[in-house]
């Protein structure tokens with residue numbers, strides 16, 4: 331097969347699983363050709379979670395065809411055909427393509443047109459290889475598994491249309507997707523995980539549990555936090571805020587807009603214009619321009635060149651925190667200065683990319699900026715990492731890895747001196763080792779202004795989520811000419827750290843909804859306790875219990891409906907309320923409550939104060955279940 335042109339290196343770095351899936355794409359093509367010998371194949375690379383192959387035939391492939399195609403594929407796997415690599419000259423390859431023999435079972439009337447095109451784009455002098463399994467020959471650089479029999483288990487998953495080479499000017503092809511694994515068990519586990527992921531989808535649960543809303547009239551990618559969702563967010567903010575204060579942060583608030591000039595100094599404008607909402611212009615200035623007959627094109631031009639002032643919805647909080655730092659004369663004794671803010675920022679995302687809480691146009695970062703001396707950098711980075719890891723542990727997100735982005739040693743695009751970089755990079759690696767998390771180092775993945783760590787967290791069902799980051803910055807202190815007075819009375823430049831361990835509260839909550847499948851632990855649950863009287867006779871007792879819980883700041887409610895107790899329990903269970911208190915004659919007489927846990931079912935009767943004490947402890951401990 332021929333994939334979108336990757337370098338040879340990239341192709342040879344296919345993982346074992348990618349190689350298997352890639353080989354399965356060949357098997358798919360062989361099978362399709364047994365049914366539709368005239369099929370013209372284009373590209374078929376492995377992709378995340380599987381593979382695809384693009385092809386052109388007269389027949390419109392549908393899910394109904396999958397059984398037939400899979401049956402042929404099974405035969406080919408069973409035949410255990412070896413994958414054979416054949417080196418050919420450029421001329422031989424072209425000759426075969428013209429005879430229709432590439433991506434085919436043999437010579438055909440029509441040339442292999444897409445393969446011809448791909449061949450034409452292979453630079454002169456680059457080695458060309460074909461791969462053969464059974465009668466099927468394809469243009470391909472490999473690599474593959476040894477034999478078709480090595481493909482343990484596979485399944486076709488969907489079919490879509492795709493333009494050849496992703497270009498709308500090119501013919502539209504059919505793209506058949508599938509996935510493959512070493513064995514049946516892994517394939518089944520994968521589909522089970524997909525099923526589970528569907529049930530946990532935060533868009534679905536967010537709607538069902540009344541946590542958040544996206545309203546077309548408000549705008550795509552803009553989250554409305556409903557009361558229950560707001561409780562979760564507020565609890566998270568309280569918790570993170572507490573941790574931040576322990577770590578010596580000072581909380582600040584900054585506005586949602588600032589003058590363009592600020593973002594020009596920071597470099598966020600106009601360089602990242604594509605990912606920002608267009609600037610806001612002062613009414614006076616706008617009227618003046620209109621009077622002068624300024625056209626839209628002229629206006630855009632003025633803004634771009636910076637000859638007009640205006641405001642920008644902030645895409646970042648950093649420049650404002652920098653201004654707070656710079657608002658006072660700082661001495662080395664004041665450092666480190668640690669500023670934090672749940673700061674809401676706005677980015678322009680293409681509407682096609684928006685979905686639920688994980689991709690949005692307005693979001694609140696758990697942002698923080700640290701200003702410190704070179705000597706303090708390592709300790710501050712360690713503290714940032716610990717803070718992030720601690721919060722993840724409390725939430726039961728116990729599996730994470732870090733990706734350390736280092737500079738490309740051959741590039742000169744970086745600001746800061748090599749000595750500064752060495753120090754920061756060594757510090758990042760050291761703290762990753764010391765905190766015993768698994769991490770990878772990736773050269774060339776640093777920002778131009780400094781090295782960084784990105785967090786990748788695995789949820790309960792094994793999916794990976796990229797959350798926040800810790801970044802060292804040598805650039806902004808320079809741009810804003812930040813200083814502190816050192817012990818020798820000379821002004822020095824502080825180093826800056828940006829850190830947002832969770833990226834954004836929206837994204838983080840989205841991940842948490844899926845992680846907990848909507849069943850939030852007691853301390854986060856929007857409704858912690860629901861009181862369920864067996865009949866109206868016990869409503870008064872129910873109200874007493876309710877006021878007892880409310881006085882203790884427990885988020886409780888009383889089910890006053892005339893439903894049967896079974897129905898009341900089912901509803902509370904469905905709404906994932908951690909504790910239910912069932913009240914009948916016996917409980918009322920004894921001054922007790924019959925406790926029912928969402929997870930463990932009936933837990934027996936205890937006195938109301940006893941129950942209260944117990945859940946208060948669970949809340950303080952932030953117990954997970």
Ligand SMILES: [Zn+2]
Pocket residue numbers: 331332352353356461468469470471472473474
């Ligand atoms: Zn191949």
Ligand SMILES: [Zn+2]
Pocket residue numbers: 646647648699828829
């Ligand atoms: Zn920042």
